[in-house]
Amino acid sequence: TAIHRADYVAPAYWIDTVDLSFDLDPTKTRVLNKMTLRRNPDVAAQALRLDGEELNLARVLVNGQGTSFKMDGNQLVLENLPEGTEPFSLEIFTTTCPAKNTKLMGLYVSNDSFFTQCEAEGFRRITYFLDRPDVMAMYTVTLRADKAKYPVLLSNGNLVEHGDLDEGRHFAKWVDPHKKPAYLFALVAGQLVAREQRITARNGKEHLLQVYVRPGDLDKTEHAMNSLMASVAWDEARFGLPLDLERFMIVATSDFNMGAMENKGLNIFNTKYVLANQATATDVDYANIESVVGHEYFHNWTGNRITCRDWFQLSLKEGLTVFRDQEFSQDLCADPSARAVKRIEDVRVLRTAQFPEDAGPMAHPVRPDSYIEISNFYTVTIYEKGAEVVRMMQTLTSRAGFAKGMTLYFERFDGQAVTCDDFAQAIADANPGSALANLLPQFKRWYSQAGTPRVGARGTYDAEAQTYTLHFTQSCAPTSGQPSKQPYVIPILLGLVGGTSGQTLALHAQDGPGEAYSNYLFVVSEESASITFTHIQEEPVPSILRGFSAPVVLDFEYTDAQLLTLLANDPDPFNRWEAGQRLALRSAIKQIAAHADPAGAGGLNDAYIAAMRSVLRHPTLDAAFKELVLTLPSETYIAEQLDVVDPQRIHTVREAMRLQLATALQVDWEWAYEAHHDNGAYSPDPLSSGRRALAGMALTYLCLAAVQSGDAVWPGKVLQRFKDASNMTDRFNALSALVGSGHALAVPALARFHAMFKDEALVLDKWFALQAGAPDRGGQILPAVRQLLTHADFSIRNPNRARSVIFSYCSANPGGFHRPDAAGYVFWADRVMELDSINPQVAARLARALDRWKKLADPYRNAAREALARVAAKADLSNDVREVVDRALAD
Numbered sequence: 001t002a003i004h005r006a007d008y009v010a011p012a013y014w015i016d017t018v019d020l021s022f023d024l025d026p027t028k029t030r031v032l033n034k035m036t037l038r039r040n041p042d043v044a045a046q047a048l049r050l051d052g053e054e055l056n057l058a059r060v061l062v063n064g065q066g067t068s069f070k071m072d073g074n075q076l077v078l079e080n081l082p083e084g085t086e087p088f089s090l091e092i093f094t095t096t097c098p099a100k101n102t103k104l105m106g107l108y109v110s111n112d113s114f115f116t117q118c119e120a121e122g123f124r125r126i127t128y129f130l131d132r133p134d135v136m137a138m139y140t141v142t143l144r145a146d147k148a149k150y151p152v153l154l155s156n157g158n159l160v161e162h163g164d165l166d167e168g169r170h171f172a173k174w175v176d177p178h179k180k181p182a183y184l185f186a187l188v189a190g191q192l193v194a195r196e197q198r199i200t201a202r203n204g205k206e207h208l209l210q211v212y213v214r215p216g217d218l219d220k221t222e223h224a225m226n227s228l229m230a231s232v233a234w235d236e237a238r239f240g241l242p243l244d245l246e247r248f249m250i251v252a253t254s255d256f257n258m259g260a261m262e263n264k265g266l267n268i269f270n271t272k273y274v275l276a277n278q279a280t281a282t283d284v285d286y287a288n289i290e291s292v293v294g295h296e297y298f299h300n301w302t303g304n305r306i307t308c309r310d311w312f313q314l315s316l317k318e319g320l321t322v323f324r325d326q327e328f329s330q331d332l333c334a335d336p337s338a339r340a341v342k343r344i345e346d347v348r349v350l351r352t353a354q355f356p357e358d359a360g361p362m363a364h365p366v367r368p369d370s371y372i373e374i375s376n377f378y379t380v381t382i383y384e385k386g387a388e389v390v391r392m393m394q395t396l397t398s399r400a401g402f403a404k405g406m407t408l409y410f411e412r413f414d415g416q417a418v419t420c421d422d423f424a425q426a427i428a429d430a431n432p433g434s435a436l437a438n439l440l441p442q443f444k445r446w447y448s449q450a451g452t453p454r455v456g457a458r459g460t461y462d463a464e465a466q467t468y469t470l471h472f473t474q475s476c477a478p479t480s481g482q483p484s485k486q487p488y489v490i491p492i493l494l495g496l497v498g499g500t501s502g503q504t505l506a507l508h509a510q511d512g513p514g515e516a517y518s519n520y521l522f523v524v525s526e527e528s529a530s531i532t533f534t535h536i537q538e539e540p541v542p543s544i545l546r547g548f549s550a551p552v553v554l555d556f557e558y559t560d561a562q563l564l565t566l567l568a569n570d571p572d573p574f575n576r577w578e579a580g581q582r583l584a585l586r587s588a589i590k591q592i593a594a595h596a597d598p599a600g601a602g603g604l605n606d607a608y609i610a611a612m613r614s615v616l617r618h619p620t621l622d623a624a625f626k627e628l629v630l631t632l633p634s635e636t637y638i639a640e641q642l643d644v645v646d647p648q649r650i651h652t653v654r655e656a657m658r659l660q661l662a663t664a665l666q667v668d669w670e671w672a673y674e675a676h677h678d679n680g681a682y683s684p685d686p687l688s689s690g691r692r693a694l695a696g697m698a699l700t701y702l703c704l705a706a707v708q709s710g711d712a713v714w715p716g717k718v719l720q721r722f723k724d725a726s727n728m729t730d731r732f733n734a735l736s737a738l739v740g741s742g743h744a745l746a747v748p749a750l751a752r753f754h755a756m757f758k759d760e761a762l763v764l765d766k767w768f769a770l771q772a773g774a775p776d777r778g779g780q781i782l783p784a785v786r787q788l789l790t791h792a793d794f795s796i797r798n799p800n801r802a803r804s805v806i807f808s809y810c811s812a813n814p815g816g817f818h819r820p821d822a823a824g825y826v827f828w829a830d831r832v833m834e835l836d837s838i839n840p841q842v843a844a845r846l847a848r849a850l851d852r853w854k855k856l857a858d859p860y861r862n863a864a865r866e867a868l869a870r871v872a873a874k875a876d877l878s879n880d881v882r883e884v885v886d887r888a889l890a891d
């Protein structure tokens with residue numbers, strides 16, 4: 001049954017303190033929960049209803065006395081509680097079985113250690129509680145366990161006592177000095193070792209930073225620790241937010257549903273986002289670790305100090321914190337080009353994952369109005385679109401203005417559970433007179449309306465008057481439950497590039513201030529609007545939506561020549577990249593629509609090829625940017641532009657385009673490889689990782705060209721490169737080049753790679769993912785994937801491993817997955833159902849692989865519907881999967 005935002009009511013009771021004692025045992029852990037509660041005087045007197053799930057209840061005492069209680073579904077109901085608003089104590093004793101907890105929510109066992117995951121509603125799997133974020137309490141936690149098996153005992157806050165007990169057991173007592181909602185509770189127990197770092201903050205306070213891992217992984221913790229230190233320094237420098245704890249711990253586990261979790265003072269991470277050394281992790285892994293460590297650390301203020309009133313406000317903490325981690329990663333870049341690269345990467349995620357979500361059956365506003373299972377709403381809309389909404393607020397108030405807004409937000413709400421409205425109001429109030437303050441109610445439609453707005457733009461040049469006018473319109477397609485949308489506030493950062501000169505033109509807005517700008521922020525808040533610039537001496541090419549200043553689709557009928565002008569001259573790196581993407585997309589769509597055999601010529605015209613050559617050979621552009629420009633739009637992104645999708649045709653067309661780039665630029669790729677492959681000692685900084693990325697791309701294209709021509713030189717060289725590589729980035733890029741080209745040398749290379757890294761779980765994940773995600777040539781991928789499932793190293797219970805095979809195939813390999821014989825969908829349905837009985841959260845993510853089935857051409861469409869219907873018909877489906885497939889099948 002659905003839960004609605006409009007139904008929010010404050011809790012009938014407050015829980016002020018919680019004293020938890022755990023006797024940890026994998027098969028039967030005992031939990032004694034002693035709370036102090038009081039009635040909330042603002043709410044009518046009523047029974048206390050505590051959430052609980054899969055718990056064995058042994059005892060309930062109120063003020064030390066036995067009491068009557070009843071069960072109502074999963075809730076423990078206490079009706080005879082003391083009257084009045086005086087505090088009373090409630091003691092609940094339960095047991096659970098962490099070893100059987102395959103959902104990885106609540107308390108579970110991974111590699112013989114105990115971990116918890118409580119967000120969003122996992123605490124109720126540990127004890128009976130008011131498991132909602134607006135109930136904030138002070139926690140004291142005592143952990144008892146076998147000392148030999150579980151030498152390390154951790155919980156939130158400060159360690160106040162520890163010592164030995166009888167029978168080889170020991171204990172540790174932790175007190176968290178900050179009150180917190182239950183979803184931020186954590187405990188960890190096991191054989192772990194820590195890298196430690198003491199730091200002194202600006203105010204002279206000392207802090208202990210620790211990164212806990214399994215023994216043997218300590219040599220992979222340096223980068224995480226460096227990222228944590230950089231995060232602490234950044235939040236203090238940029239937002240004046242210091243670390244508020246004596247001790248800050250990160251613990252890595254290899255069994256984790258998501259990326260990481262910001263439990264107060266005790267962040268728990270998927271190993272994927274902690275462990276790295278140059279032999280086992282790629283540049284991308286290094287960058288991800290930096291941003292996830294930052295993200296969880298930044299939650300300490302945005303999420304923990306100020307939390308969400310209810311889960312509909314999830315983007316209050318997630319959108320804001322993603323924005324903060326994006327800014328952090330950008331600020332760590334020494335040069336502006338690297339900042340732009342990061343922005344392009346972030347936008348690419350938004351457009352290939354969030355735009356489809358916004359147009360599909362799971363479309364929801366950044367602040368949803370209802371949900372069935374909250375776990376399904378940890379989405380790219382809440383996170384990435386939410387971050388764009390925060391970014392627009394910064395654009396509308398300036399960087400300094402936004403920082404002032406953050407300060408006001410903390411002045412007003414520190415220690416409270418609040419709403420997205422509260423946040424937006426604080427940013428606006430700190431910036432009176434700003435476009436945000438002036439348009440706040442309209443601006444907040446970004447929170448309430450689902451769907452991606454489209455902005456249409458058209459330019460008219462008056463040569464005689466030397467004026468150029470841009471006309472804008474906006475619209476947004478209906479989404480489920482929202483048939484018509486109101487206009488959004490859309491900040492459009494723009495510039496003009498001389499159509500003949502290629503020069504940046506000075507911008508004098510007709511009704512604006514006298515000053516000239518090279519960038520102009522035009523805020524569209526009506527269905528249509530226009531702006532005129534004067535003193536424009538040549539017909540310009542407009543560069544609209546610079547830096548992707550709003551999460552919209554921009555429709556402007558550029559000519560090829562105009563796009564080539566922008567690609568060569570736009571000083572805004574985002575739009576320069578975008579011009580290349582538009583050109584490639586245009587060729588792809590033309591080829592897809594053509595009646596000709598799509599497997600024939602690539603369809604990229606000479607001008608495009610020449611432009612790509614100039615970018616590749618450009619003397620000053622940096623390698624990371626070149627690599628982005630030379631990457632064709634993904635199959636998913638191409639599919640989003642079409643009303644009817646034939647995935648095989650898209651795949652064939654894009655593969656032909658790749659082959660064309662490979663052969664037409666072969667000598668350039670040879671040059672690019674030679675010029676970029678030697679990076680000296682390994683460092684994951686943006687500059688050298690950009691060079692590695694471009695060298696790796698060169699190898700990919702050289703292998704493709706070699707397979708086409710039958711030439712053996714480059715594949716041989718790539719194999720050698722694979723063997724000799726001194727870091728995982730180069731090694732994996734060489735391996736991917738061989739596997740991606742389908743060359744026979746891929747087979748021994750894969751075998752060698754497996755033998756080299758058989759004890760490195762995260763590297764094996766790459767090995768599995770590479771094979772499951774490889775380009776399909778004649779339908780060989782699905783049988784290969786089925787084979788991988790029987791591999792001794794495969795386990796469907798480990799989320800990382802399941803994702804590396806099953807998701808890499810179903811969600812990241814459209815050419816392999818969408819088979820005319822429907823076998824891909826049959827495989828998908830079987831895996832969704834298999835996973836659902838183990839881990840519904842992971843299953844529900846997989847279920848979303850068919851979100852866009854209605855756009856598919858037949859025979860895919862019908863086959864996809866049948867597969868969805870087969871899953872929907874399963875009797876004992878989880879709420880998680882049920883919500884996803886029911887929404888997919890609804891019309």
Ligand code: ARG
Pocket residue numbers: 117119120257258260261262295296318375378841
């Ligand atoms: N708050 C975490 C983060 O974004 C995500 C945890 C979500 N976990 C879950 N099981 N839904 O950093």
Ligand code: ZN
Pocket residue numbers: 295299317318321
């Ligand atoms: Zn987060």
